[in-house]
Structures are given as C-alpha cells and as structure tokens.
Amino acid sequence: MITKANTLERIESLSMTDRVENTLREYLTENGFKPGDSLPNETEIAQQLNVSRNVVREALSRLRMLGMVETKTRRGMVMSQPDLLAGIEKVMNPSIMSQGNMKDIFELRLILEMGIAEFLFARKTDKDLKELEAIVLKQKGLKSLTKEDEIEFHGKLYEMTGNDTFKRFQTLLLPVFDHVFLNYFEKGIHTEFQNTSSHYDLFAILKEGTADEFRKAMHSHLTPYYSTSFQK
C-alpha cells in the first residue's frame, strides 16, 4: 500500500562508541565466547577496529557495567556471566520514572503475584510454611502493618518460588512501591484496606487450600493498592 505522505527514514547516526559496543557484543556472542575466556587487549582491539583506545574503553566500560566482561590489571579482560538485572537495577528509580512506566511496573507486580500461585503450591515445603507462619503470626499481633512487614511477607513468597531472578526482581521493584505506598499513607487511604489478618489468610490457604483460592485471595489483597489498574 502506498501512502500519500512518505515519511523519511531516520538516519542512523551512531557514535563510534555505540558501534564499537555493538561490534564487541556481536564478536563475543558469535565467536562463542564463554565465561572465563579471555579477550584481546585494549590496544589490539583499538587497532583492529581502527579507532582510538578511548573509544574502545568507553564501549568496554558499558560491557563491564552489564557484567559481560571483567578486567584485571595485567591479566587482561575475561568474558563473564552477564547479570540479567544489572542494567534495569540502575534505572529503576521512581523519582525519574515516567508515570507510564510506573503504571506498567505496578501492573507487573499484580500479574506476577497472580501468576506465582501454581509455583507456590508445587514447590512449597514444610520448612517454607513454618517460616511463613512465623511471619504471619508475628504480624497478626500488630495493630497495623508497616511497609517492612509487607516486604517480609511478600518477599518470602517470592523466595518460595525457588526462582532467584524473581526474588531479586522483587527487591528491584520495592522502591517503586515504597514511593507510592508513602503517597497512600499521606492521604490516609491505607486505613481502609490495611488488614493485619489478610496475610494470615493467605498463609492458611497456601497451607491447606488450592492455587485458585490463593489467587483470588491475593487478588483482593492487592487490588486496593491498584484500584485503577484494570482500567485501560
């Protein structure tokens, strides 16, 4: 289909550093570099790519940040296992996030905690349940829950999935929830849904109920925070 107004294509004007970064990542993956394998030294890379060592170092600096390479003086650089969440960790900051991203993150939590029900039931152990019980019993005696209490309970759930990336992901998302949580406190909204027995109920279901029940309970436990979440 021919449109009347042809849009001009953006001209890619990547900096040298960008190009070297891409080249290096391709080079590493396409040549089957594995963690532990050592890379050519900086001057050699610079010469082969016909750029200054500065440019190479700026690109390498990025790869270091992502955990793709590690450098030791004299030993040179070695490939290493990239850290999946290192990059996202640095920008997961509510004070500079857009409203849109914030909303996306909130929805993500809702989706995740709804989605882990099956995992929890498939993987729960007596030890896990005991530890979780200790948490909810302690909280049952309290008048109201702090955000630390929330973190302790939900954190334990993430932990019980046995998925480390998951567990870490939660700690990344926390600052975002704190940020909004504080708003709720300021507005006094929390009082209407702060329910100290809610965590206990979730625990009880996890111990003797079904995944479906758990999901339902989790849904009503979380949705007050996200009252507008389901609207588009």
Place this chain on the structure above:
Amino acid sequence: MITKANTLERIESLSMTDRVENTLREYLTENGFKPGDSLPNETEIAQQLNVSRNVVREALSRLRMLGMVETKTRRGMVMSQPDLLAGIEKVMNPSIMSQGNMKDIFELRLILEMGIAEFLFARKTDKDLKELEAIVLKQKGLKSLTKEDEIEFHGKLYEMTGNDTFKRFQTLLLPVFDHVFLNYFEKGIHTEFQNTSSHYDLFAILKEGTADEFRKAMHSHLTPYYSTSFQK
C-alpha cells in the same frame, strides 16, 4: 551468634569510573533532575569531582546506554527518560546465558501468561477480539504451527494487556524461547503437543468464557514446553 569462621568483609574497590557513575546517578536523582534538564558540561564535572574527563566520559557513556542522558554536540547533555529495558536487552542472549538464568526466564513466561488472564478479560475490546480471531482462524487451517505463529498469537495477547513495557518484554524473551524451541524440534518432541486448535480454544474462552477457564487452558497449553518447570 558468633560463627567460628569469621568471614572477611569485602573491601569495596570500585574503579574511578564506577564511583563517578554512582555519583552522577545520585546527583541526578537527588537533585530532582527531570527529563529535559541540562547537565553541567564534561569538563566542569571532571573538575568538580577532581577526575579526568576520560573517566567522566566513561561513566557518561554508561548513562547514555541506559538512556538516562542524551548528548548533543554544542548543546551539552540533557537528562532523559531512562529506558527500563535497554540494559536487559543487551544481555538477553541465550548463547551466553547460564542454564540457571534460562530456567528462570522460562518460568517467568509461564508466570506472566498465567497472570495476565485478569487483565485480558478486563481490557479486551471488540477490535482486539476480531484481530485475534483472524489470527486463530488462519492458524486453524494449518497442519502445524511455526514459531512465528506462536509469536503472532501470544504477542497479540501481550499487546491486549495494554501494557507497553510488557509487550516489549515479550520481544526480549523471544530469542530465549526460540533457542530452546529449536531443541524441541530437533528432538521431535513438538509433535506430541503441537495442537493447532489450541489457540482457537484460548480465543473462544477469551471471547465468552472466564478468566479462570482461560488460565487453566493457558496452563495446559504451555506446560508441555516446560514439563520440568514445576520441579524444584
């Protein structure tokens, strides 16, 4: 409790670049920089931090990669909206991922697609359903589904959540699934669960059923790929 073997505390030996990077990120967030605000120029930063301009540039290079700052010649640098997924995008490469990370990612997909049921039912529109119907009807006539077909169907679901970060996340995860999907094909395992009507069933439920039904159907649609997922 005193342990017999005292562990030595890690000594922080961050490079100058690491420290400048952290300092800059703190500076930007704590001083309430918002997208569009302009930063001091490189030489000024270097002078104030008492480091060379090279170090500052290596740190800035990282922030540029994350989308936190943009630079224009002569105009200097301006804060910009960080890209949440830019960092993860570069390391989401199955050929250099650890088995553990791979497993985590697989489980993540399962959790996500189980968790989006509520969103889909809350946000589905007639337009969405029509488009999804076109996809599944097309696929119903096929003998078997390619990975492109899978992507088309599941991608549309992600799209229907109305969560852009989500949708992009899916495109990031795809290479990982491709990687393993190919293994299945090689082993001939796919034949036992390749079901061309499965997508249609999911669509039908989405159109007239309930979120619970949908989740159950999705569960049985996906678990064959992840037969070992629920074991710890």
Place this chain on the structure above:
DNA sequence: GATGTTTATTTGTAGGATAAATGTACTAAT
C-alpha cells in the same frame, strides 16, 4: 523575512604518558 556566514562552545576522537597491579622468570639463600 528568509537565507547564508561567522563565532563560540561543547562533545567526539585521537594519541601519548605515567601509575598501579601482577604473572613470570630469574636469582639467591637455606
């Protein structure tokens, strides 16, 4: 008023110099 031209400023790139770290080879002592 729209369009060239100059200028000043800031980033982009290059290249060299020195410091720091450390594996390796060599030497000396026991």
Place this chain on the structure above:
DNA sequence: ATTAGTACATTTATCCTACAAATAAACATC
C-alpha cells in the same frame, strides 16, 4: 631442591593535551 626474594614485562587505569566535528546563537546579506 625448595623457598624466598627481586627484577621485568605486560596490561589495565588514569590523566593530559590537542584537534575535529557539530551546532546554537549572533550577525550579515539578499
């Protein structure tokens, strides 16, 4: 022969200077 000590070579880390490229802003020109 093993160990301890020393010198050397290599590579990254940092710093410095210089120049190129781009461009916003001011000015000049038509």
